[in-house]
Amino acid sequence: MAIANKVTLAAMRKRDSNNKDVPPYPPLKGGKFLAIEKMAMVGEILAKEKGKSKDYYADYFIHILEQWTEDLAIPKLSKYGIKSSDLSKIIEQSSNRNNPIQLTPEEMFLILESRL
Numbered sequence: 403m404a405i406a407n408k409v410t411l412a413a414m415r416k417r418d419s420n421n422k423d424v425p426p427y428p429p430l431k432g433g434k435f436l437a438i439e440k441m442a443m444v445g446e447i448l449a450k451e452k453g454k455s456k457d458y459y460a461d462y463f464i465h466i467l468e469q470w471t472e473d474l475a476i477p478k479l480s481k482y483g484i485k486s487s488d489l490s491k492i493i494e495q496s497s498n499r500n501n502p503i504q505l506t507p508e509e510m511f512l513i514l515e516s517r518l
Contacts, residue, residue: 403467403471403476404464404467404468404470404471404518405468405512405513405516406413406486406513407441407463407464407467408464408467408468409505409509409512409513410437410501410502410503410505411438411441411460411464413438413503413505413506414437414438414502414503415438417503418435422505435502435503436502437502437503438456438460439456441459441460441463441464442456442457442459442460442463443459444459444463445458445459445460445461445463445466446459446462447460447463448462448463448466449462449491461465478517479514479517479518480518484518485518486518489511489514489515490511492514493507493511493514495512496510498510
């Protein structure tokens with residue numbers, strides 16, 4: 403979950419309305435993804451430091467998820483027999499319907515590969 407949120411956050415930041423190289427994807431609020439706002443809100447709740455930027459809190463949220471993933475020793479996909487050679491097929495059969503942004507196949511590969 404941590405890496406999926408990290409890649410999603412990076413994709414949303416890359417594709418916001420201020421980036422003219424990549425078209426924005428809805429939903430946007432003032433040129434920013436609402437999901438970034440939500441990540442920042444959760445990060446602020448979990449953070450000890452107050453008065454930081456929304457970017458700080460969104461990044462802190464990711465940091466906490468990474469820490470929980472490590473602390474809870476969440477098993478890697480390889481434990482279930484998934485190999486690197488399986489990833490392309492998994493991506494082909496996957497959708498992003500519950501993700502706040504449509505991830506590219508390359509972004510999805512990065513997520514899966516990091517969890518092998």
